Structures are given as structure tokens and as C-alpha cells.
Amino acid sequence: MKLLKLFVALMPLSFLLSALEANAVIDPNASVVKVRTSCQEGSATLDNCFTSFADLQNWITTRNPSDASPLLIEVGPGSFGSFSCNHAGISLRGAGADKTRLGNNSFYAIAGNLGCSNLNVEAVNADPFTGMGITWMSNGNSTWTNVTVRGQPGWIGSRGGQAAGCGIHRFRASRIIGIGSSATAYEDDCGEHWFIGSEISAGSNAGITGLRVGLMAKGGKYNVYGSNISAIGSANCGNNCNGGIRVVAVSVTGGSHVHIHGTGIDAIGSGPYDVAGIWADDNSEIHANQSAYNLVAAAGQTRYRIKDDGTIHFHAPYLWEQHQTPPAGVVSVTGADMAVATDAPDGQPHLLIYNANCSSKWYDTVTGACRP
Secondary structure, X not given: OHHHHHHHHHHHHHHXXXXXXXXXXXXXXXXXXXXXXXXXXXXXXXXXXXXXXXXXXXXXXHHOOOOOOOEEEEEOOEEOOOEEEOOEOEEEEOOOOOOEEEXXXXXXXEEEOOOOEOEEEEOOEEOOOOOEEEXXXXXXXXXXXXXXXXXXXXXXXXXXXXXXXXXXXXXXXOEEEEOOOOOEEXXXXXXXXXXXXXXXXXXOOOOOOOOEEEEEEOOOEEEEEOXXXXXXXXXXXXXXXXXXXXXXXXXXXXXXXXXXXOOEEEEEOOOOOEEEEEEEOOOOXXXXXXXXXXXXXXXXXXXXXXXXXOOOEEEOOEEEXXXXXXXXXXXXXXXXXXXXXXXXXXXXXXXXXXXOOOOOOEEEOXXXXXXX
């Protein structure tokens, strides 16, 4: 009898829960929606909630967001599929770059397609594990804050080298990581790109089969401030080394314009190949001031701080810290590097300038002659 009374007492509550679930709705004009691993919170069912990006994007097609009718997507902790942006005015906000992952079992994590513009992404991890982190084929703008992007490559943008209408892309406090045997962290052929307090890094444990490149500028304008750009090579590259450069922090071609200031530039190799901090050609323009370099190569290999193969101008001055002798195995451009040597017979520090015409590559400004 007591059990029967308890059952009767609980019946209204069960009906109420069923009613809440039954009344859960998706507003066709919602300005804020949610993506969760479950839309059930305790006894309540969340309205305007989806458990998959596939369902969300079917709804977005009908919702048709725009700059005049923006949409905010709030994504909870967990691992989700890929997100394909085809509209303007969308903001995607996760629970944190270490809590919300996109790209599960997908070829890419986030895709910016034609029609995507003014996309704002915050606090997510775009990582499909084996695919591309972000693919950008749109001419629209994007903003990325506190995101981690990881893929093969991390970011790939390709719009046929268009001179105009390629969009502006801004990264703040973010990480773009390229993985794989031939890894590139960030690659694009046009547009305007800004990196503030961010990391652009290429490297993995796999053997090198091609190039490892941090930033690959193939056209457009690139601005990097207070950040780090790095490329890290493995010890193994099989038959693909051929004594050439295999690890490049910054590769500049296609008439790109690159500005790097207050940024660490690292090219680290451990196999039978050369490394380069900045390698540029094809009428590009580079300004890289107030930056620090970490260049490491295996014994007998060359470290190119900067390599100019045909730019309009390449301005990247650098002062090597004081040592008894100037850095060995470093190749640069005449007049671009200075070093302080402390091993002079007169007991005084001597300022040296890089000079390709000297057999030692260093001109001693005190003695007025090439260093032996």
C-alpha cells in the first residue's frame, strides 16, 4: 500500500518531466543556440539545443544568419564533429581550447566556404587528429581568439591568388600547429593576416618527407607581433634530404608582404639537412625587426638566419650577443647581421658586420678588415 501511495505521489512529477521534454523547442529565429553532448540538464530539456553539428547546420540553412541577423553558437565541453561556415555573422564560442574540440572523425575541423564572412571563433580546439585544422576558401573576414588549431596543415587558405577580396583574418592568444611528415602550420595565398600573442608551429615525430614550415606566405600581407614562429625537424628524413633546406620558420613567396616584430623565430633541425629562419623570393617584401632567433642544425649543416633569393627588399637586422667568436655555420645577407666578439688581441670587444665578401663572413669594424 505504501509503495502504491508513493507511485501515485510521483506520477505528477513524471508527467511534468515528460511535459518539459515535450515542450523543448527550436526557435526558427533564435539568435543564440547551444551545442551539447546532451541537451538534458537535470530534469530540464534545453531549448534551442543540438547534440550534433550536422543537425545544427541543417537548421542554420533555414535560419540563414547574416550580419544584419547574427547568430551565436555556444558549444559546451566535449568532442564534436566539424563545422562548415556558409553564412555571415556567425559567432562560435566554446568552453575553452582545452575543453571543446571540433573535428572528431572528420577531414577538417572548421571550413570557411564561399558566403562565410565575419566569422568569430573563441575558446575551441580545432583538431581532427589526421585532417586539416581550418580550411578557408571564402573571401570573407574571420577572428580567432584563444583557439588551438592542429592539423595537416593547421590553416590552409586558397583562393587562386586573388589580389583583392581575400578577407582579413585576426588571431589573438591562439596556437596554430602543423603536424605530419611534411608539415605546415599556416599557409595562405592572399588576404590580410594578423597574429597577436600567438604561436605558429610546425613539427612532429614523423620523419621529414618534404618541408617543415611554420608560416608559409604565398601571397597577401602578414603581420606578426609578440608571437612565436617555429619549425622543428626530426632526425630522420630518409632519402629526401639531399643536403638542402628542410626546416623553415618563415617561407615568403608570391609577392607577399610580411612584417614580424617582437617575435621569436625558431628553426630547429636534428638531421642531415639545413635550416632557415626566413627564406624569401619572388619579389616579396619582408620587415622583421626586434625579433629573436633560435637556429639549430646538426653538425656540418648550415643555419640560414635569412636567405634572400630575389625579394624587393629584405630588412631583418639582428645583433648576435657577445661571444669570443661570432656564430659559426650561420649564413645571412651582407650588412644584415652584427656580432660582438671578445677574443681580439687588444682585449677589447669588437663589433663585427656580416659580409659575404669575407672568407670568414665577418668584417671587423675596429680593425677595418675582414676577420681571419
